Amino acid sequence: MTTPRATNGHNGFHSESEPDSPSTTSTSGSEASINDLTNGTSSLRLNRRRNMVRKKSSPMMPAFMVSAPGKVIVFGEHAVVHGKAAIAAAISLRSYLLVTTSSKSKRLVTLTFPDIDFNHAWNIDELPWSIFSHPDKKKSYYDLVTAIDAELVAAIQPYVADVSPDKPSDIRKIHQNSAGSFLYMFLSLGSQSFPGCQYTLRSTIPIGAGLGSSATIAVCLSAALLLQLRTLSGPHPDQPHEEARIQLERINRWAFVYEMFIHGNPSGVDNTVSTQGKAVVFQRTDYDRPPAVRPLWDFPTLPLLLVDTKVAKSTKNEVDKVARLKHAHPKLVGSILDAVDKVTQTSADLMEEDDFDAESEDSLRRVGELMTINHGLLVSLGVSHPRLERVRELVDHQGIGWTKLTGAGGGGCSITLLKPGVSREKLDTLEEQLDREGFGKFETALGGDGVGVLWPAVLKNGMDEDHEGGMEIDLEKFLSAEGNEGVERLVGVHGGVGEREGWKFWRVES
């Protein structure tokens, strides 16, 4: 567990437009977090005084945004749920969350997820705060929560039950799951004095395709809530790496809670890579302790083709399937999982070798062979799908690379490592075939930034209507941006025009 850091006057979110930002204390958070953060009564008094000043000068937080990337698992999915290692890398497809605060008298907290046609508001004063703030249950922002509490889930049930009553039951279930996971995190972290606010999310990541869409929502909501509670410091460009790492760990811990609610038994690899970005070797051997996460700083720029089968899958179902198989054949499935682990470790070693060259045929062939083996092992665990096998068949037929499923399988996406020097003609033939057969194709760079913050929600460059002082992103603009391109153009961390001025990231690279 991370020890809570004492206040140093430089915590809290740093922003030019926020008159009194440097503080660790919570204007809207619980008393517990004030006590946890301060070193004795004098600093407590000082912080209370700061809060009073802030309340007078800045009664409402400015609208702000948070963004988190999707991921591909390059090696080790499923085995990672059973304590083995996995390698995952952030991709350039991202989710974007706009947080708008209402005036004090408005007591609604609203969740707006237009991508899944979900919108719901709750009266903050009617939520079950008493059970969540009971001393036996109350969690702090820095706690490591490793299990979902059944009593707390029961307490939020009445608030989830009336969500989307007119939707078909399968859609309703998804909405209720979103509502439940959000309320669980909101009630665990917040307090009744929380201001009315709206969380609006748009994503460029295909949903349920194995690219970690749910983890990006978990990361965005976790970061947003922790920022609202003023329990995070930065991000700012000169922030020491160790301090940045602590902030990321806090975000990641609560993102994991959200994922546990959605998926039941996640490994945590998705939320970890979405939080910290780039590429990592991830392993969680003991669920009561934080996972071992080793960043791969020099992760090679692998020539990857990402194909979407457009077959929807459920991560929970696929994970349950493997658990059942393991239960039925413990030794056999145990050996398969061990073999996946070996593949992952071998690949990590290989890619970290000094003479590994992402453009050389020999280096790529060795990684490619490991991908083929990993896919074969996943097939034996029963998590492939005929459409995934079809992609593999088409790629193999052209002889242009090595393919494996990525993520939970059962549909979703595959990745193909392309051989160097593949002719344009062969690639075109493959792409035409994929197109004809209804597959989707993504171009995405691997190893991008993790969670980012735009505070306030004002961008300084990138759009036509940009003018001096920047362009404010309001709810209307955000909701009316057309499709993925519109979202990227409006608020994208790169926006197709290179690094966007305004977005900031916690950087831990040494």
Ligand SMILES: Nc1ncnc2c1ncn2[C@@H]1O[C@H](COP(=O)(O)OP(=O)(O)O)[C@@H](O)[C@H]1O
């Ligand atoms: N854009 C989105 N808006 C709202 N909820 C989303 C969005 N994308 C994903 N989700 C949530 O995540 C779930 C999909 O998660 P999961 O099955 O793990 O797929 P993935 O492989 O994409 O992470 C959805 O059912 C929904 O609850």
Ligand SMILES: C[C@@](O)(CCOP(=O)(O)O)CC(=O)O
């Ligand atoms: C199958 C698994 O290893 C990865 C799931 O990824 P996704 O939800 O399909 O993006 C599950 C996990 O790691 O929690």
